[in-house]
Amino acid sequence: MNLREKKAARKKEDILRSASKIISRRGYNGATMENIAAELLMTKGALYYYFANKEDLLYQCHYLILSEVSKQVGEIYKENISSTEKMKRAITFHIEVVINEKETFNMIIKPELIFSDEHISLILQQRDEYASIFDKIIQQGIENGEFAVKEKKMARMIILGAVNWIQQWYSSEGDKNIEDIADVYAKYLLKILT
Amino acid sequence: MNLREKKAARKKEDILRSASKIISRRGYNGATMENIAAELLMTKGALYYYFANKEDLLYQCHYLILSEVSKQVGEIYKENISSTEKMKRAITFHIEVVINEKETFNMIIKPELIFSDEHISLILQQRDEYASIFDKIIQQGIENGEFAVKEKKMARMIILGAVNWIQQWYSSEGDKNIEDIADVYAKYLLKILT
Amino acid sequence: MNLREKKAARKKEDILRSASKIISRRGYNGATMENIAAELLMTKGALYYYFANKEDLLYQCHYLILSEVSKQVGEIYKENISSTEKMKRAITFHIEVVINEKETFNMIIKPELIFSDEHISLILQQRDEYASIFDKIIQQGIENGEFAVKEKKMARMIILGAVNWIQQWYSSEGDKNIEDIADVYAKYLLKILT
Amino acid sequence: MNLREKKAARKKEDILRSASKIISRRGYNGATMENIAAELLMTKGALYYYFANKEDLLYQCHYLILSEVSKQVGEIYKENISSTEKMKRAITFHIEVVINEKETFNMIIKPELIFSDEHISLILQQRDEYASIFDKIIQQGIENGEFAVKEKKMARMIILGAVNWIQQWYSSEGDKNIEDIADVYAKYLLKILT
DNA sequence: GATGAATGAGTCTTCATTCAT
DNA sequence: AATGAATGAAGACTCATTCAT
Known part of the structure; x- marks a missing residue:
């Protein structure tokens, strides 16, 4: 270049x-x-x-942000810490992004309404890649005995769903800061895995 | 009439x-x-x-569905069963609605983009009323010793968030039926409360 | 009937x-x-x-009011008083109508924008009939030596024009009552005729 | 620029x-x-x-024409001629505009039906400015003894009203040219002022 | 690389009019 | 005589997109 x-x-x-x-x-x-x-x-x-057009612009927005996020959670996964700690950090990080990059996360909610088929499949794939990192953390935790869940995928979806929902109410709930929220969420969501 | x-x-x-x-x-x-x-x-x-206009039509859609849902969850609350059972049923019912009335639930996600200020406040109020039924179930469970959570509101938000998120992926995940999903979700989400 | x-x-x-x-x-x-x-x-x-339709309704509005007005000015014409007095009364009456029946007089301003051809010719004819009464008063005044104008029609148009214009400003000029306005107008407009 | x-x-x-x-x-x-x-x-x-929208377009039409007209009558006022002559020229000019720019003068008739409040006040103000030039001519004429009216404002309104009304009938009265009309109107309307 | 100007398809909304009951 | 319901055509306005310069 x-x-x-x-x-x-x-x-x-x-x-x-x-x-x-x-x-x-x-x-x-x-x-x-x-x-x-x-x-x-x-x-x-x-x-x-x-x-090229509005959709293209939008797609690239989505791609940029999700790439960065994936990379960072991938790094959490590679760290040399317990699975519990990894999940806690991943949840915390995700919450921070959801709130701070709220911007782009909205776009993720209903891609079918925005994107054409070619983009849709790329988007869903990228999203799966991101989610799979959480799956890997869970898998690792099961293997080393920290976690004990049978329906792994569904547990992951509960976690991400709960966490994505934060943006629905965050701005209006002015009295909590992000860190506190992340702590409480991590505490409760980890209960699911054990 | x-x-x-x-x-x-x-x-x-x-x-x-x-x-x-x-x-x-x-x-x-x-x-x-x-x-x-x-x-x-x-x-x-x-x-x-x-x-009167598109917004009016939309608002009345929202109102109709949320009214019905509130009524039904309110009835679950009044039943003579354990809090655990109540929460389980409420979660199950909510999941069914989220999936089957997916239609209207989408409208709920970003009301600011659609509705004008007068409608917004009515909508948020109606939503709060619905959520408060879940709060009451939790409160009752705490009082009778079934549940043990400190951050009650946040626990409720985790539950509803996780559950609302189902619509994001449900259609594409063809192999599970609603009942099974509801069972698993209820199982894991109840862990949060205990 | x-x-x-x-x-x-x-x-x-x-x-x-x-x-x-x-x-x-x-x-x-x-x-x-x-x-x-x-x-x-x-x-x-x-x-x-x-x-039958909106235009018909409008046309009949116009017809009703202008008929009544014509009849009344016609009666002034027939009275046994001086031409000067007649014109003064006609002007005064006209001003009262313009202000009080302002309603319908507006419709008169631009009939082409409202009515279809058949109605237009009827309307213009009715209007001419009304105006011709003023012409007759002027004619009579000339014959008996009270008035002295050469361009009779144009003088009449000046008078009616001045007087019709009152509705443009009347409502906003709250300090004068109709009677006073009519007096002043009659005084000045009669100057034209002599 | x-x-x-x-x-x-x-x-x-x-x-x-x-x-x-x-x-x-x-x-x-x-x-x-x-x-x-x-x-x-x-x-x-x-x-x-x-x-920006239809009203904006309309307002700017109005503004353009009335500005030009005001400027020109203002110049007549400044000329070094008798008040009688000034008024005669102003009337003549106004009649020419009323007939030739008939277009825009119609818009002036009922601004309330067209414009929103902000525009209305601007329009009325601009109109007042225009009318005030006629007032000044009259005032000057009184001071130098050419004119003798007590109700100056009303005299001005009679003049402008008579003259504005011309557009109501002009097109249908094909046999007179503008110049002749203006002469007759000026002759009669000046009678009012003396 | 960037801009001003223009296009045209699409969307909400209004309203005179019709008609079965 | 009167009404509720429905129609359809028209109009204001928006916006992604294009393109000559």
Whole structure:
């Protein structure tokens, strides 16, 4: 990648981050290409230089964020700590992302309404990859005796579901900070696994 | 209410049920008044005879379904059974609704994007009322020694969050039937309370 | 006309008076058949029993009011008083109507925008008849030496124009009562004729 | 203002002039954005590129024309001629505008039916400014002994009312040219002031 | 690379009108 | 005579997308 390409890549990422914000604030339909461009002090037309169309822009938003998140949870998995501790950290990390990158997580909720078939399958696959890291943590915990669940997948879905739901109520519940929430959630959700 | 009014009320309900289906299938923005009318073999104009505008139609969808659900969970609360059993039944019932009335539950996810301020507060209030029934079951269970949680509200949010999330994956996971899912979820989520 | 017909005729007149009010308040396009019906505690459908369509209703409004006005100015003309006095009274009466029946006079301003060709010619004819009474007063005044104008028609148009324009500003100029306005207008406008 | 901006400004003015024509021909409600666009060989969408909405377009029509007219009558006021001559010229000019720019003058008749409150007050203010120039001419004439009226404002309203009314009948009265009409009107209306 | 301008399909909404009862 | 219900055509407005410059 030469300098020019690097510059373009950075610009693209800037756009994706801004787009995420606006989409989360106004929803997919509420966020117009105009809005997104304005936030970046660009014109609509310029967006089309970098992205083929709105869906493409959206898809790349999704991809960027979920990639980063997957990478980080993958690293938690590789650490040399107990499975309980891994799960606790993964839950905590996930909650932080759900709340702070709320933006993009909204897009994840109903991809069928937004994306076309080709994108959908890519998205679901990427999502599975992310979830599978949690599965691996659980599997490892079972093997070393820390956890004891039969329906592993379902337990994982309960955990992620509970945790994804936080964004539904978080903003309005001003008295708790993220750390406290994460502690309580981890405490209760770990009960499920034991 | 005379015959004519009864007929009109039934018609309104018919419309609301059909509207729910389409909205869940296509999302709020994807569902046009045209679509909804077509599904009912009506014309757009007729829809506007019964509802002031799209938001009004949507709000009444939401209200109808959540009312019914609240009533039923309220009845579970009043039954003469253990708190554990109550919570198990409430979870099971809720899961059934989430899956079968998936339609309307989608509307609940991001009401700010759809409804205007007056409706929003009504919606949130109605939602709180529903959630409070779960709170009462938990409270009762604590008082009679069946449950032992400190952060009651958060426990309830974990439960409802986990359970609401089911709709995200249910359709694609064809091998489990609702009953089985509900059993497993109830089993694991009750662990949180004890 | 038997009793039934009489009753219907009275009802029709009631409708016309109410319609006038609403039309003047909201304009021709702003006044919906619904509005008009509501003011009369009727339903839209009932209006169509009495009038073929909106234009018909409007036309009959116009006809009713202008007939009454013509009749009254015609009577002033026949009185046994000086032409100056006649014109003064005619102007005063006209101003009163313009302000008090403002309602219907608005409809007169731009009939082409409202009525179809058949109605238009009837309306213009009726209007001409009204104006011709003023012409006759002027003619008489010239013949008996009270007035001295060459361009009689144009003088009449100046008078009626000045006077019709009152409705444009009347409501906002709260400090003058109709009588005072009429006096001043008559004083100045009579100067034109002498 | 650079070249591009100048071009855009000219385009906007073009649009306003065309819009005026159509509005006067078909009335505010009769003139659709589609019509206006078609007249300009544009699409509806393009219109919305230049104006926020229909009311905005209308308001700017009004503003443009009334500004120009005010400026010109203001210049008549400043000329070094007798008050009688000034009033004669002002009346003549006003009549020319009423007839030739008939288009826009119609919009002035019932602004309440068209404009929202913010615009209304701006419009009334601009109108007052225009009328006040006539007031100043009258005042000056009184001071230098040419005119002798007590109710100055009302005299001004008679003059402008008479003159505005011309558009009601002008088109149908084909045998007089504007100049002749203006002469007669000026002659008679000046009688009011002396 | 970027912009201003334009397009056109689509969406909500309104309303005069009709008609069975 | 009157009503509730329904229709359908029309209109304002939005927005993703395109393209010449």
